[in-house]
Amino acid sequence: MYPSRFRYEAPRSLEEAIRLLHEGGDEAKIMAGGQSLVPLMKLRFASPELIVDINNVPGLDYHRADPDGTLRVGALCRHADLERSDLLKQAQPTMAAAAPLIADPLVRNRGTLVGSLCHADPQGDWASVVVALGGSVVARGPGGRRAIPAAEFVTGPFENALAHDEIAVEAVIPAPVGTRSGGYLKLERRVGDFATVGVAVALETSDGSVTRAGIALTGVGGSTIAATQAAAALMGGPLTPESIERAAEAAAEAAQPRSDHRGSAEYKRHMVRTFVVRLLSRDGASVGKAA
Amino acid sequence: MTTVYDDVGDQAAGDVPMRRIAFTINGARKIAEVEPRLLLAHLIRRGVGLTGTHMGCDTTNCGACTVLVDGKPIKSCTMLAVQADGHEITTVEGLASASELHPLQEGFRAEHGLQCGFCTPGMMLAAKALLDVNPDPTEEDVRWALSGNLCRCTGYQNIVKSVLWAAAKLRSQSAG
Numbered sequence: 001m002y003p004s005r006f007r008y009e010a011p012r013s014l015e016e017a018i019r020l021l022h023e024g025g026d027e028a029k030i031m032a033g034g035q036s037l038v039p040l041m042k043l044r045f046a047s048p049e050l051i052v053d054i055n056n057v058p059g060l061d062y063h064r065a066d067p068d069g070t071l072r073v074g075a076l077c078r079h080a081d082l083e084r085s086d087l088l089k090q091a092q093p094t095m096a097a098a099a100p101l102i103a104d105p106l107v108r109n110r111g112t113l114v115g116s117l118c119h120a121d122p123q124g125d126w127a128s129v130v131v132a133l134g135g136s137v138v139a140r141g142p143g144g145r146r147a148i149p150a151a152e153f154v155t156g157p158f159e160n161a162l163a164h165d166e167i168a169v170e171a172v173i174p175a176p177v178g179t180r181s182g183g184y185l186k187l188e189r190r191v192g193d194f195a196t197v198g199v200a201v202a203l204e205t206s207d208g209s210v211t212r213a214g215i216a217l218t219g220v221g222g223s224t225i226a227a228t229q230a231a232a233a234l235m236g237g238p239l240t241p242e243s244i245e246r247a248a249e250a251a252a253e254a255a256q257p258r259s260d261h262r263g264s265a266e267y268k269r270h271m272v273r274t275f276v277v278r279l280l281s282r283d284g285a286s287v288g289k290a291a
Numbered sequence: 292m293t294t295v296y297d298d299v300g301d302q303a304a305g306d307v308p309m310r311r312i313a314f315t316i317n318g319a320r321k322i323a324e325v326e327p328r329l330l331l332a333h334l335i336r337r338g339v340g341l342t343g344t345h346m347g348c349d350t351t352n353c354g355a356c357t358v359l360v361d362g363k364p365i366k367s368c369t370m371l372a373v374q375a376d377g378h379e380i381t382t383v384e385g386l387a388s389a390s391e392l393h394p395l396q397e398g399f400r401a402e403h404g405l406q407c408g409f410c411t412p413g414m415m416l417a418a419k420a421l422l423d424v425n426p427d428p429t430e431e432d433v434r435w436a437l438s439g440n441l442c443r444c445t446g447y448q449n450i451v452k453s454v455l456w457a458a459a460k461l462r463s464q465s466a467g
Binding site: 001002003004005006007008010034035038039041042043051053055080103104105106107109110191192 | 306307308310326327328329330349350351352354357363364365366368369370371373374376417435436438439440
């Protein structure tokens, strides 16, 4: 299969890329890893007239922690970089759990976290992870830089908050205030399939008490779902079987699954509940130890 | 010097300029004029004429078209040929030397790692990328590394054995 015809530019600076986007209007599209965009173009679900390939823009392939612990993931940091990252293993349990579950090893060598956020597939794993962590996306356009909270960045299925001439240059995960814990669980029929259900949990605890909680759901609604009431059920005290139960119940209620070939709505809702309990029970053990 | 290429049916429209790219494939330096929408798999098969890279699903699912770009396995049906500019590609044809098979190829023969053979080139390249960074993989490591490559014949048992066979052979070669 061939994509529709398009003009191709591979600028060597962000300024040039932004100029090309600005000139290209709604018909221009950024390509980073291309692991969602190329298939969409081959199937003619997307037919951009101009592809602005940012793979030759230097200095975007990083992921690093600021001295205060803020994590920054550049637009060309591949899933495989995150999968192998010692930094994530040490300081970002939710991200470290998700990275090896993105697509398959071949796709992970090209696809990017920031591209996944921009693609805004309701079944994309990274959006849930970044939303649960309270992260944001930094956009650059002709007017400068702005940070967009991840929960507002994904505006609907396959829709994001970027203006047509803005580029998402990095994802930012704020530094934890307390001790960070959490994880990501994904139910998939086979490696590389989209999530039937995915649940991201990110917690911060101080003195055995939960000081920040984020729970987000993949694949059980029209877009990524921030289960804010579920997270709120955990705040302000230690994790207990009761608080975990309340959070799991609230997360299952927040899910809006539909029955399809991957499972019934009832099954998916049940799996959301199960995953929340599993993730928090695992954390319960570590929180208990820390206290 | 003039280089002649196969016609890949890739005529650009008047308003879409062809792009000139330079790349290395299996150690040989090449220059090509391609339309931006040409996929890397098309360039390899019809442009360079190396048909060992197979097109399976054409939808980023099966991994039959796996090649190495700068040593990393990727799906060549999901990368534009223009993006190969300045990069180094290895296909299955690049595994064997003039006189002998690569240990992975020997392994697939010794352990019956293929039936129809359609997925085999992709399997061997994904396996090569694994063995390049992990010469002594566990069975689990092999299964993990090949999890993006689908085989509809074998049930994977013998493919995994083949890669472990090759790993052992490569280790004995480097020890000797």
